[in-house]
Amino acid sequence: xxxxxxxxxxxxxxxxxxxxxxxxxxxxxxxxxxxxxxxxxxxxxxxxxxxxxxxxxxxxxxxxxxxxxxxxxxxxxxxxxxxxxxxxxxxxxxxxxxxxxxxxxxxxxxxxxxxxxxxxxxxxxxxxxxxxxxxxxxxxxxxxxxxxxxxxxxxxxxxxxxxxxxxxxxxxxxxxxxxxxxxxxxxxxxxxxxxxxxxxxxxxxxxxxxxxx
Numbered sequence: 001x002x003x004x005x006x007x008x009x010x011x012x013x014x015x016x017x018x019x020x021x022x023x024x025x026x027x028x029x030x031x032x033x034x035x036x037x038x039x040x041x042x043x044x045x046x047x048x049x050x051x052x053x054x055x056x057x058x059x060x061x062x063x064x065x066x067x068x069x070x071x072x073x074x075x076x077x078x079x080x081x082x083x084x085x086x087x088x089x090x091x092x093x094x095x096x097x098x099x100x101x102x103x104x105x106x107x108x109x110x111x112x113x114x115x116x117x118x119x120x121x122x123x124x125x126x127x128x129x130x131x132x133x134x135x136x137x138x139x140x141x142x143x144x145x146x147x148x149x150x151x152x153x154x155x156x157x158x159x160x161x162x163x164x165x166x167x168x169x170x171x172x173x174x175x176x177x178x179x180x181x182x183x184x185x186x187x188x189x190x191x192x193x194x195x196x197x198x199x200x201x202x203x204x205x206x207x208x209x210x211x212x213x
Contacts (some may be wrong), residue, residue, distance in 0.1 A: 003031030004039035014039055019046040019070065021053055021169040021193055023099045046070045047172035049193040070172040070194075074181035086117040091160035091184075093126045093153045093175045094167065095134050102164030102208060110138045111211035120203075124160065126153040160184060169193050176204065 003184035004014060017035055018209055025033065037058055043065045045051035051065045094100040105125070114121055120144060128134065128146035147156050157163075163179035170176075172194030176186045180203055187205040188195030198204030207213040 001028075001034070001036035004035050005155055008155070009041055010080060012131055013041045015042050015044060016040040017044045017046070017051050018054055019171050021050060021171055025168050031064045042066065044056055044068050047194040048197055050171045051054070070177070072174055072177045072181060079183045085161070086119055088116055088162070089124065089160040090121060090162045090164050091126070091157040092164055093157065093166075094164060095127050096125075100167055101129075101168050104168070105166045106133065106136055106138065109141055109144065114143060126150060126156050154178070154182070162187060164188070164194060165192070167192055170195065172197070182186050203209050
């Protein structure tokens with residue numbers, strides 16, 4: 001955004017690709033956002049959630065915003081669920097911060113069941129760069145494994161049965177697309193962004209931010 005004002009004299013159309021929602025946009029300096037809005041002719045949004053947020057928050061006309069879904073190049077693994085397993089493995093990949101919901105995970109964890117249908121639940125979260133949250137795990141939560149950031153996080157999640165996205169907001173999560181490409185079911189929270197659209201496509205599951213849900 002801050003260089004668009006310098007390029008304005010070139011007098012060419014400007015397209016801006018938008019792939020963030022409210023929390024992330026609020027973290028960007030105001031002048032950059034202001035210039036982006038002032039000098040952009042058309043916008044490309046990575047999901048309906050992003051498009052609607054930009055229209056409602058910044059008053060951009062709908063005809064100036066084109067939706068093009070995020071995508072990946074992964075090929076479907078064709079793997080099949082293994083119903084004979086005695087453990088239900090649930091995985092997550094993300095930075096550990098407020099927007100990604102690490103606090104929600106730690107808060108809900110003691111309230112969640114340790115077994116479902118006779119299967120023990122085990123959690124794996126890849127993205128523990130600082131090692132800080134290891135210390136905040138509730139007592140007796142021996143079924144949780146935090147793993148450092150990694151160039152190939154799926155190396156640690158290849159056996160998971162469900163990918164759960166704890167994010168408060170996620171425009172159109174690439175990690176969910178990567179999961180689906182591996183035939184792994186995905187789940188996330190109502191109102192968090194792109195997971196709603198995956199749900200509408202019968203590709204994602206939704207729940208509320210509560211242990212009961």
